[in-house]
Amino acid sequence: MTQRYQKICKNGHQLSVTYRGTSDPTEFCPECGKSVISTCQFCHAPIEGWDEPDGIVYLGQRTADRPNYCKKCGQPYPWTSLIISTVIELLDSDEEVSDQDKTLIKSAIPDLLVDTPQTKLAEAKFKKGFSKVSILVKDSLYNLLVDVLSDTVKKSIFPN
Ligand SMILES: [Zn+2]
Ligand SMILES: [Zn+2]
Structure with missing residues (x-):
């Protein structure tokens, strides 16, 4: 290879x-x-x-997953940091949400993007905070996260 x-x-x-x-x-x-x-x-x-693959003629589509974090140093790639910072900005634009609920959502995002032992806990935190935000922020968060979350996480936090 x-x-x-x-x-x-x-x-x-x-x-x-x-x-x-x-x-x-x-x-x-x-x-x-x-x-x-x-x-x-x-x-x-x-x-x-x-x-x-070496020595064979490969005719299929060449694909690879887009990683969220660097394999060597564990830092988020720019597109991952962008999601995290956009979520924070969105939440800050909603004056109705309490700081406590904002913190719940913000702290959940990194563990929602990758499957970790903390992911289930992050789902619970996210759902709790998410239920309090305005419809507008809900829609924006959904659009931002829908392409980057795994199907399992998506089904859990956006059941509809
Ligand atoms: Zn790195
Ligand atoms: Zn581009």
């Missing part, structure tokens, strides 16, 4: 999973104009993409 790498824009648009380079390309995303990266911005480890 030959490891290939990914090119992803800072907003999280996956542009390639078969990149051969191991440093950031000088490119911008055609969809959103953000700069495109190929490495962790903290430790510079390349973002793993497609594993090319």
Whole structure:
């Protein structure tokens, strides 16, 4: 197998999973104009993409999951940090929500994005806080999170 790498824009648009380079390309995303990266911005480890099988002609679609966190140093990638900071901004825009409920939701987000022993607890915290926010913030949170949560988490926190 030959490891290939990914090119992803800072907003999280996956542009390639078969990149051969191991440093950031000088490119911008055609969809959103953000700069495109190929490495962790903290430790510079390349973002793993497609594993090319050696010696056979592979005809299928080459895909790789978009990771949330760096495998080498555990820091969130820019698109993951963006989700977390956008959630915080959204909550701060809702003056009806108590600080306590805001804190519940904020502290739950990192454990909702990845499956950890704390995920079930995070679901409970999120649901408790989520029930208090305005319809507008509910809709925005839903749209923001729907593409990045696993199906299990999604079903639990957004049952409808
Ligand atoms: Zn983009
Ligand atoms: Zn890293």
